[in-house]
Amino acid sequence: MKISELTLFNNKAETAGIGLFLLLAVLPLVLGVLYALLYSLGLIGLISDGFTFSHWQRALSDQEFWLSILYTFYIALTTIAISITSALAASLYINKPLQKGIAGFSAYIPLAFPAIVVAFLAFQLGSQSGFFARLFFQFGIITDTAAFPEMVNDPFGIGIIAAHTFMAMPFFTLYFMSLYDQENISELSQVAQTLGASRTAQLRRIIVPIILKRAFPTLTLYTIFVMGSYEIPLILGRQTPQMMSVLVIRKLRRFSLSTIPEAYITALVFIAIILTILYLLFKSRTFSYDLDR
Structure with a gap:
């Protein structure tokens, strides 16, 4: 009798939780999309x-609309590619120092920075009147701070990519290290080595595929997060092209009311x-491999 009551309570609690989620999270989004x-x-x-x-x-x-879409995808995919590559290298080759001491503590520091703080930091460091430009000028590497390469407010989004990479790389490094232990990859690599596989073959056929497969949903969601970011591209980006979030807000806040429908359409x-x-990425995938077991 107690088992039946416990099962019934769990079902009610789960139903209530789903209902609250739909009411507080999904419904406002649906109403917002409908209003737009x-x-x-x-x-x-x-x-x-x-x-x-x-x-x-x-x-x-x-034309600005389509340029912004392409620019947004460029920023997000470049950021995630650099972050994944750097995080894989760090988690595989310097994972032991990152598990203790100052190096391990330092890996967590970027995770504590809000996006707007990272944006201002990148601006103060990388602008033509910033720290690095002044440092190069003092050492005589450049004759004028204006000769310092554009790293913020540049057409290639270097500042935006650098700021997002600064935030993403430590997160993915720690995440990949956790997956490495959870999947017992070291044991699988030892088996492969016993069978004659080289280190390169282990990386290409075992280590990297397993980590990326397990991390695929997280990587996808983080890419969407970068695409929808606002503070970093607002401070470090140019007037044109702009990332989609900045473009939408700019159209909403113009003095002309005629651009408001365009903002909603964007x-x-x-x-x-x-x-x-x-839908195309996940229609044939299961999320079970990314859940705690």
């Missing part, structure tokens, strides 16, 4: 004058692209 869609079609809002596709035509024909299209990519 109705606003973009001219059915509601300050400039509503009836159903129209004119806002969509104007937004989708804007957000809706971007959400649709992200959801489509997620």
